[in-house]
């Protein structure tokens with residue numbers, strides 16, 4: 449079983465075809481200015497986070513770890529979590545840094561849930577909450593990790609695996625509006 453990346457969830461929710469280009473018919477990809485800038489921003493946030501307390505996360509005492517590599521052979525999933533908070537009593541919380549302004553982007557919630565599930569398996573502790581750190585707004589959004597979100601993550605993982613192992617390009621286009629900004633637009637002849 450191939451190990452999928454947590455970021456695949458976001459891509460699948462954006463458009464299932466992107467996963468076809470990743471796993472079945474790899475096409476050349478370019479590192480965009482946005483990606484480079486994103487990496488620099490993440491380093492800056494790490495520096496800021498190291499200087500402040502954990503109160504904004506509702507934790508009085510604890511520690512932060514950055515760029516935590518997590519993997520699960522059971523889920524067939526791996527990823528690098530931006531930040532993990534461990535409270536003094538051993539509770540753990542995933543924190544995902546995001547470039548979005550919107551608090552309700554579904555893919556963000558599900559990626560965070562996937563990280564929570566990976567943390568639970570790695571540290572054998574239940575994870576009930578995580579946080580999205582919205583970079584442009586400098587806002588911290590708490591997210592409850594619910595049973596239905598966990599179930600949905602498992603369904604998406606299974607759907608991605610189907611795309612990754614099928615020889616056929618998914619016919620379904622989630623939204624033609626998304627094609628305008630998509631880096632794979634040149635390869636999708638049928639979207640105009």
Ligand code: SF4
Nearest residue numbers: 463465627630633636
């Ligand atoms: S161009 Fe459109 S259909 Fe093709 S991968 Fe991108 S979003 Fe999906």
